[in-house]
Amino acid sequence: MTYTIKEVSEKTNLSIYTLRFYDKQGLLPFVARNHSGYRIFTDGDLNLLKTICCLKDTGMKIKDIRTYINYVMAGPSTIKERKKLLLSHRQAVLAVQQKITENLAEIDYKLDIYGSTDATKIVTAEYDFVAAEKESNQLPNPYQAT
Amino acid sequence: MTYTIKEVSEKTNLSIYTLRFYDKQGLLPFVARNHSGYRIFTDGDLNLLKTICCLKDTGMKIKDIRTYINYVMAGPSTIKERKKLLLSHRQAVLAVQQKITENLAEIDYKLDIYGSTDATKIVTAEYDFVAAEKESNQLPNPYQAT
DNA sequence: TTAAACCCTCGACCGTACTCTATGGCAAGG
DNA sequence: CCTTGCCATAGAGTACGGTCGAGGGTTTAA
Numbered sequence: 566m567t568y569t570i571k572e573v574s575e576k577t578n579l580s581i582y583t584l585r586f587y588d589k590q591g592l593l594p595f596v597a598r599n600h601s602g603y604r605i606f607t608d609g610d611l612n613l614l615k616t617i618c619c620l621k622d623t624g625m626k627i628k629d630i631r632t633y634i635n636y637v638m639a640g641p642s643t644i645k646e647r648k649k650l651l652l653s654h655r656q657a658v659l660a661v662q663q664k665i666t667e668n669l670a671e672i673d674y675k676l677d678i679y680g681s682t683d684a685t686k687i688v689t690a691e692y693d694f695v696a697a698e699k700e701s702n703q704l705p706n707p708y709q710a711t
Numbered sequence: 712m713t714y715t716i717k718e719v720s721e722k723t724n725l726s727i728y729t730l731r732f733y734d735k736q737g738l739l740p741f742v743a744r745n746h747s748g749y750r751i752f753t754d755g756d757l758n759l760l761k762t763i764c765c766l767k768d769t770g771m772k773i774k775d776i777r778t779y780i781n782y783v784m785a786g787p788s789t790i791k792e793r794k795k796l797l798l799s800h801r802q803a804v805l806a807v808q809q810k811i812t813e814n815l816a817e818i819d820y821k822l823d824i825y826g827s828t829d830a831t832k833i834v835t836a837e838y839d840f841v842a843a844e845k846e847s848n849q850l851p852n853p854y855q856a857t
Numbered sequence: 858t859t860a861a862a863c864c865c866t867c868g869a870c871c872g873t874a875c876t877c878t879a880t881g882g883c884a885a886g887g
Numbered sequence: 888c889c890t891t892g893c894c895a896t897a898g899a900g901t902a903c904g905g906t907c908g909a910g911g912g913t914t915t916a917a
Contacts, residue, residue, distance in 0.1 A: 567850075569893080569894080570893095571893075580875085581894095582877070583875065583876085585895085586875060586876085589896095594853060595853045595854070597845065597850035597851060601882070601883055602883090602895055602896090603893090603895075607841070607844050607850070608844065609840070609841035609845070619814045620814075620818075621874095622810055622811075623814045623815070623818070626873080627873080638853065638855060640834075640838065640854060640855055641831045644830050644831060644834060647825055651818055651821055652822065654818065655815070655818055655819070655822065658811060662811055662812070662815070665768075665804060665807065665811070668765045668769045668804070669769070669805075671762075672765065672769070672801055672804070675793075675797055676798065676801065679790050679793055679797065685787045688787040688790060689787050692787070694755070695753070695755035698753050698755050699743065699753060702713050702743075702751070702753060704753070705743060707741045707743070707784065708741070708786060709784060709785055709786055715863080716863095717863075717864090726906080727864095728905070728906050728907070729904085729905065731865090732904075732905060732906080735866095744865095747864080747865080747912070747913060748864075748865055748913095749863085749864050749865075749913080750864085750865090767904095772903085773903080773904075
């Protein structure tokens with residue numbers, strides 16, 4: 566089974582523009598062409614494209630994805646380099662994941678306040694505090710709290 | 712206690728450029744100025760800045776952060792809107808978090824293969840498979856597998 | 858009082874990742 | 888054969904989030 570760029574676009578939720586852009590960036594050297602230059606995707610190509618999306622969606626730069634793809638194109642002799650690249654990326658993703666979890670806790674904390682029955686009271690107290698702080702430093706109060 | 716932009720830059724790991732950029736974008740309407748136009752940050756300002764970073768680091772657009780900050784500046788009457796905004800953002804963050812977890816599993820799967828004693832064997836088998844697929848569709852084999 | 862080290866604004870520039878337009882070739886049905 | 892709807896490329900444009908340089912005022916401490 567083979568696929569046109571349009572079909573791949575529908576399967577991957579990448580726009581046709583993006584697919585062509587990725588090709589131009591050297592991310593799709595494995596995609597064949599027919600006699601008139603049309604791209605022909607195979608299922609194997611879709612798999613690799615899925616890997617590309619996986620790396621992209623975890624924040625890897627196109628340049629680094631290209632490096633990975635080039636390793637893949639070069640065959641089993643590059644397994645060590647692939648492993649190194651993915652391990653380092655894995656660490657970056659873990660760091661991002663942890664940061665998101667921390668920030669989410671912060672957001673949830675704020676939501677707890679906003680959702681509480683005392684929300685107005687708490688928020689007003691915060692205003693009073695920062696207003697006092699501004700005043701104690703002879704600074705204007707920028708808040709329009711009512 | 713008050714802080715200069717340089718001190719805030721060191722405390723937040725945001726560059727001075729970025730702080731001024733955020734101000735220009737309307738994210739820091741609460742920051743006071745001295746008689747010659749220098750920004751003067753208070754501890755309360757640092758708190759709000761921390762919230763800004765929290766939202767930014769979870770992928771919120773500057774435009775939406777500005778909306779949130781404007782709600783904060785307007786006082787307790789905007790609690791409902793703040794809650795709505797943060798709840799919707801929370802959903803977006805949860806979705807990102809889940810996607811990252813899924814992609815991380817995919818990366819770990821690949822790392823398992825690359826780290827296995829059979830790595831070369833497995834990768835070679837994959838090559839054989841995609842090469843056969845290309846051939847069965849009369850397409851050239853783009854891989855340089857050795 | 859002067860030099861070093863700050864601070865300011867404005868606007869240009871940059872990197873990343875697309876997104877689209879213009880122009881033109883190919884394919885399949887009526 | 889011709890129209891409709893794909894496909895292609897090159898290159899311009901966009902969105903976003905910074906980053907920087909020029910030009911000029913301020914603060915601090917010797």
